Amino acid sequence: MPDRADLTESFMQHLRARSPGEDDFHQAVEEVVHDVITIEKDSAAFTQARVLEQLSEPDRIVSFRVVWQRDDGGIEINRGWRVQTSNAIGPYKGGLRFHPTVSQSVLKFLGFEQVLKNALTGLPLGGGKGGADFDPKGRSEAEVMRFCQAFMAELCKYIGPDHDVPAGDINVGQREIGWLFGAYKKHRGQFHGSITGKGESFGGSAMRVEATGYGVVYFVMCMLATQNREIGGARVAISGAGNVATHAAEKALQNGATVVSLSDSSGALIAKDGLGQEAIDWVREVKGKGGNLSGPPAKLGLDYREGAAPWGNVEADVLLPCATQNEMDADAMRAAIDAGARLVAEGANMPLTADAVEVARKKRLLHAPGKAANAGGVAISGLEMSQNAHGRQLDPGTVDEALRDIMTGIHGRVVEEAGKGEWIDYRRGANVAGYRKVARAISAMGAI
Ligand SMILES: NC(=O)C1=CN([C@@H]2O[C@H](COP(=O)(O)OP(=O)(O)OC[C@H]3O[C@@H](n4cnc5c(N)ncnc54)[C@H](O)[C@@H]3O)[C@@H](O)[C@H]2O)C=CC1
Numbered sequence: 001m002p003d004r005a006d007l008t009e010s011f012m013q014h015l016r017a018r019s020p021g022e023d024d025f026h027q028a029v030e031e032v033v034h035d036v037i038t039i040e041k042d043s044a045a046f047t048q049a050r051v052l053e054q055l056s057e058p059d060r061i062v063s064f065r066v067v068w069q070r071d072d073g074g075i076e077i078n079r080g081w082r083v084q085t086s087n088a089i090g091p092y093k094g095g096l097r098f099h100p101t102v103s104q105s106v107l108k109f110l111g112f113e114q115v116l117k118n119a120l121t122g123l124p125l126g127g128g129k130g131g132a133d134f135d136p137k138g139r140s141e142a143e144v145m146r147f148c149q150a151f152m153a154e155l156c157k158y159i160g161p162d163h164d165v166p167a168g169d170i171n172v173g174q175r176e177i178g179w180l181f182g183a184y185k186k187h188r189g190q191f192h193g194s195i196t197g198k199g200e201s202f203g204g205s206a207m208r209v210e211a212t213g214y215g216v217v218y219f220v221m222c223m224l225a226t227q228n229r230e231i232g233g234a235r236v237a238i239s240g241a242g243n244v245a246t247h248a249a250e251k252a253l254q255n256g257a258t259v260v261s262l263s264d265s266s267g268a269l270i271a272k273d274g275l276g277q278e279a280i281d282w283v284r285e286v287k288g289k290g291g292n293l294s295g296p297p298a299k300l301g302l303d304y305r306e307g308a309a310p311w312g313n314v315e316a317d318v319l320l321p322c323a324t325q326n327e328m329d330a331d332a333m334r335a336a337i338d339a340g341a342r343l344v345a346e347g348a349n350m351p352l353t354a355d356a357v358e359v360a361r362k363k364r365l366l367h368a369p370g371k372a373a374n375a376g377g378v379a380i381s382g383l384e385m386s387q388n389a390h391g392r393q394l395d396p397g398t399v400d401e402a403l404r405d406i407m408t409g410i411h412g413r414v415v416e417e418a419g420k421g422e423w424i425d426y427r428r429g430a431n432v433a434g435y436r437k438v439a440r441a442i443s444a445m446g447a448i
């Protein structure tokens with residue numbers, strides 16, 4: 001059999017020819033193909049089903065025009081998409097992102113990752129992703145609401161509780177989900193769990209808002225336990241200032257860690273001696289109003305560095321990149337390692353460039369990919385779907401306990417497939433465990 005590198009390159013040449021210019025998508029697929037292609041080739045059933053080729057060609061992509069009205073009466077036109085990647089193990093499931101950088105390539109990469117992530121949760125969830133190239137920055141609340149309504153007027157034709165269940169992602173929080181759900185209900189005339197991340201007064205699950213960030217920290221606690229360490233006393237550098245970043249910071253603080261940074265695209269907040277809950281609350285308030293992180297109140301003891309990222313700018317042994325894809329390159333990773341990094345857990349989806357991943361691997365950092373470490377959000381979305389289906393609402397304590405169990409379960413599945421040796425290859429473990437589950441389902445169903 002040709003070696004892994006040749007098999008991967010031959011697969012990727014074909015993929016690049018079929019989807020030219022979709023660099024983010026190629027990056028996400030290549031990492032997985034590298035780790036699982038020999039497993040596919042060693043299995044007659046998986047080879048026959050051509051699982052990797054099926055997974056790297058979404059079931060369908062819906063693209064549509066979104067027309068909405070500004071406050072001054074002018075008309076704006078954006079493009080919306082829903083990428084339905086695979087429903088092999090459950091309804092399509094994955095968030096909606098509103099950002100000017102959203103493109104078909106970005107959503108294909110996110111949908112591809114989501115399939116494997118959702119498989120890792122152990123819940124019956126397929127994968128997909130959607131969004132629009134709409135930039136909410138500088139828009140009034142009424143404009144964002146009208147955009148959400150116009151977006152859902154079209155999207156509602158392609159989703160539903162047993163078919164495709166979107167949720168939030170960048171710039172789509174509980175406020176936007178409320179407007180999206182309201183529009184869905186109006187157009188479809190049905191009240192059911194067609195979207196997750198809803199407010200608790202209309203079917204949302206307790207803890208969905210917190211789940212991704214808290215889940216990242218629960219996962220890190222499992223990683224540290226493999227080294228007989230605890231998170232208490234660790235110095236944790238976090239990038240981002242949104243839902244995932246602030247909840248990861250909160251949970252790390254609650255467990256005794258020293259959180260030394262947060263950041264946004266304008267710059268980084270550095271807290272050499274650690275930041276407190278007051279700082280997190282201030283970040284939430286300022287970001288909630290559409291501001292940036294410059295000018296924190298002096299009493300918070302934060303040092304704002306314009307244009308900087310946390311990496312290498314403060315001593316930290318645990319890194320939680322929680323902002324966006326490819327936010328951390330090889331130089332940033334080297335700088336972070338020089339500043340003491342020993343463990344990386346991805347709160348964002350694919351926050352490391354391929355070169356940064358290689359630097360981390362060579363230095364034998366423990367590195368958990370997003371599809372494992374940030375799966376807590378979609379897992380609680382899965383619980384929201386089952387709560388909606390059964391007409392019940394679980395209390396926060398029960399959901400938090402379930403979240404912890406699910407993250408521990410994912411950690412166990414990943415470690416089991418990570419290969420032998422002292423160093424745990426979390427990337428390989430996550431890719432293999434997610435792939436095996438989906439591949440078994442696809443090959444069992446035959447070519448239809
Ligand atoms: N919300 C969720 O449940 C989940 C989110 N994720 C991923 O987590 C990441 C963050 O998502 P959310 O927190 O939900 O979004 P959000 O919209 O709440 O926050 C995103 C934050 O990142 C900051 N940001 C954007 N670009 C940046 C850059 N280049 N450098 C530094 N900061 C930057 C923004 O200022 C914003 O504060 C994304 O990659 C998303 O796909 C993953 C799993 C679930």
Ligand SMILES: O=C(O)CCC(=O)C(=O)O
Nearest residue numbers: 093094095167377378381
């Ligand atoms: O809760 C969900 O369905 C979406 C979560 C998501 O988009 C993600 O895991 O990246």
